Structure formats: structure tokens, C-alpha cells
Amino acid sequence: MNKVITLGQFIIEKQADFPYAKGELSRLLRDIGIAAKIVNREVNKAGLMDILGNAGSTNIQGESQQKLDVYADQQFISALKCGGECCIVASEENEDIIRLDTDVSKNAKYIVAIDPLDGSSNIDVNVPVGTIFSIYRRKTTAGQASLKDVMQKGTEQVAAGYIIYGSSTMLVYTTGKGVNGFTLDPSIGEFCLSHPDMQIPERGVIYSINEGNYVHFPQGVKDYIKYCQVEDPKTNRPYASRYIGSMVADIHRNLIKGGIFIYPVTSSAPNGKLRLVYECNPMAFLIEQAGGRATNGKDRILNLTVTELHQRSPIFIGSKEMVKKAESFNLLNEILQKS
Numbered sequence: 235m236n237k238v239i240t241l242g243q244f245i246i247e248k249q250a251d252f253p254y255a256k257g258e259l260s261r262l263l264r265d266i267g268i269a270a271k272i273v274n275r276e277v278n279k280a281g282l283m284d285i286l287g288n289a290g291s292t293n294i295q296g297e298s299q300q301k302l303d304v305y306a307d308q309q310f311i312s313a314l315k316c317g318g319e320c321c322i323v324a325s326e327e328n329e330d331i332i333r334l335d336t337d338v339s340k341n342a343k344y345i346v347a348i349d350p351l352d353g354s355s356n357i358d359v360n361v362p363v364g365t366i367f368s369i370y371r372r373k374t375t376a377g378q379a380s381l382k383d384v385m386q387k388g389t390e391q392v393a394a395g396y397i398i399y400g401s402s403t404m405l406v407y408t409t410g411k412g413v414n415g416f417t418l419d420p421s422i423g424e425f426c427l428s429h430p431d432m433q434i435p436e437r438g439v440i441y442s443i444n445e446g447n448y449v450h451f452p453q454g455v456k457d458y459i460k461y462c463q464v465e466d467p468k469t470n471r472p473y474a475s476r477y478i479g480s481m482v483a484d485i486h487r488n489l490i491k492g493g494i495f496i497y498p499v500t501s502s503a504p505n506g507k508l509r510l511v512y513e514c515n516p517m518a519f520l521i522e523q524a525g526g527r528a529t530n531g532k533d534r535i536l537n538l539t540v541t542e543l544h545q546r547s548p549i550f551i552g553s554k555e556m557v558k559k560a561e562s563f564n565l566l567n568e569i570l571q572k573s
């Protein structure tokens with residue numbers, strides 16, 4: 235029988251990689267794992283409960299919130315609050331940061347940025363959805379932590395990952411020493427190591443982009459899409475176009491099979507659509523740790539300066555050689571240059 239390594243055991247074993255650490259980060263990751271199981275339970279039976287559909291509210295980005303967006307947001311915040319290792323949560327679903335500086339966590343060192351439910355417009359049709367998280371160490375040492383602690387560059391992340399609620403539920407994360415994936419075994423209720431040391435293939439044959447927006451793309455992105463579609467057996471083209479519409483699911487597939495995921499600037503979204511702090515940065519950290527690459531078309535995602543909590547960024551992320559090839563096109567051109 236194969237030895238089963240649970241997420242909890244793995245985190246404890248990996249604690250040795252950080253001799254200076256006192257176990258807070260491990261506990262924080264454990265808290266995220268607990269909330270993920272609770273959210274997974276609801277996502278799984280969503281069709282049976284009155285939990286599908288619109289919550290009747292909108293978030294700060296003006297997007298309508300699904301009931302499960304609200305539910306997942308509450309679950310992660312409450313797990314982080316109870317755990318006591320996190321002083322601030324920044325969530326897609328909340329305009330401002332949420333302070334958890336209660337008695338129990340007043341010395342908490344960590345900041346969590348989170349997209350509690352990614353791809354939520356897909357919930358009602360049983361398409362995989364996810365959670366994306368990013369963890370930073372707080373910078374301010376005196377007084378309460380503040381927004382400044384959240385607005386750190388992606389290079390400052392100490393851990394990041396995602397949960398995919400799909401045909402199976404997986405938690406995939408990095409602490410800057412490679413990427414490991416854990417599959418939830420429902421019979422024991424534990425995430426178990428199933429994908430150790432994940433590496434994204436250097437090249438793949440998948441490109442993922444919402445081509446419905448084609449006419450609004452910069453010319454360089456249109457040219458790159460044409461490149462993907464041209465017949466060339468030497469480079470395995472034409473590539474296959476695969477787009478789920480849940481960033482987590484699209485990136486998870488490309489991580490395993492190789493590929494490039496793109497959300498560019500468009501004429502209607504001149505800064506792109508995806509959010510830097512809790513979508514692009516955590517995914518960029520994780521994909522780089524798996525040997526891939528992530529750029530906004532000009533600069534490395536992880537080097538971008540964060541000026542706003544809900545700031546958006548274009549993104550080109552995935553297999554290293556595919557992203558490098560895409561960068562040889564003028565991916566931002568006239569749209570960003572005008573803005």
C-alpha cells in the first residue's frame with residue numbers, strides 16, 4: 235500500500251525548510267485547508283441546496299455576487315480569524331481590507347489576499363471553480379497592520395496557491411520551494427499528496443484566451459493568436475484552443491499539460507480584467523515555482539508595483555517557452571500606450 239501523506243503531515247515536515255519559522259505559516263495554511271473543505275462541501279451539493287444563483291448584491295468591481303461568492307468569502311475569513319495567524323484579509327468580495335486584529339490574533343504576522351471563489355459565473359452550470367490565495371508577511375512592526383502591508387510586490391509573497399473544486403478537489407500551493415498538489419480524499423476528509431514537485435512543461439499545445447473579445451485585442455495579441463493557429467508540424471501547431479472561463483481551472487490544466495493562459499488588455503478593459511493582488515500575483519508565483527513564466531506583456535508580473543487593492547493587470551502565463559514566444563509580439567501596443 236502506498237504511504238498516504240496528508241496536507242497536515244506535509245506542512246509539518248516542510249517546516250524544517252524554514253528553521254527560523256515558529257509554525258505560524260504552517261497553521262495559516264492549515265486554516266486555509268479547513269475552509270477549503272467547508273467550501274468544497276457546499277460547492278458539491280450546491281444544486282441541492284438553495285445556494286445556487288445570484289446573491290442580489292454587487293462587489294466593489296460592480297460584478298454581481300453569487301451566493302457561493304458570499305459564502306466562500308465568509309468561510310475563509312472566519313477560518314483565518316479563528317486561526318489567529320492572519321492580521322488582514324484582502325478579498326475580491328470586499329472593498330476594503332478586513333482587519334482581524336482581535337485579541338487572539340493581535341500579534342499575527344501574516345496578510346492573506348484571496349479570491350474566495352474564482353470563476354463564480356460558472357457555478358450554476360457545474361463547471362470547475364476555484365479559490366486563489368496569496369500570503370505576505372506584514373511589514374509594519376508597530377501598531378496595527380495597514381493597507382501598505384497588503385500592497386507589496388508579488389516577489390514578497392511567502393506562499394500562494396489555489397484550490398480547484400473540479401472532478402476532484404485539489405489544493406496546490408508553493409512556499410517558494412517548488413509546487414505540490416494535494417487531492418481531497420472524501421473517504422477520509424483529508425487533502426493527500428498526489429502531485430509532488432509539479433513542473434509545467436516548457437512547451438505545450440494549448441492556448442487559452444477568450445476569443446470572443448478578439449476584435450478588442452491589441453494587434454500584437456491578434457498576431458500571436460494567428461501564430462498559434464498556423465500549421466507547423468515542427469512546433470506542433472496549430473495549438474488547441476481551450477478556455478473554461480475559470481482562471482483556476484484553465485491554469486491548472488495548463489500546469490499539468492503545458493500551455494499558455496492569456497487575459498490581455500482590450501479596448502473595453504484597458505488594464506485587463508484580472509486582479510493583480512489576488513489573481514495574477516499568486517498564480518504567477520506558483521507558475522514560476524513550477525518552472526513557468528508570467529508577464530503583463532512587458533514586465534514580469536511579480537515585479538509590478540501595486541498601487542490599488544483591486545488593481546487589474548493583463549496576464550500571459552504558463553509554459554516558459556510559449557510565454558517567451560508571446561512576448562516577442564507587441565502585446566500591449568496601442569491600448570496601454572494611449573492610457
Ligand SMILES: O=P(O)(O)OC[C@H]1O[C@](O)(COP(=O)(O)O)[C@@H](O)[C@@H]1O
Pocket residue numbers: 297326349351352353354355444479480481482507
Ligand atoms: O468571461 P471572461 O471575460 O472570459 O473572464 C473570465 C475570467 O474571469 C474570472 O472569472 C474572474 O474571476 P471571478 O469569478 O473571481 O470574478 C476568471 O476566473 C476568468 O479567467
Ligand SMILES: [Mg+2]
Pocket residue numbers: 349351352353481513
Ligand atoms: Mg477570480
Ligand SMILES: [Mg+2]
Pocket residue numbers: 303326349350351352353354
Ligand atoms: Mg471570485
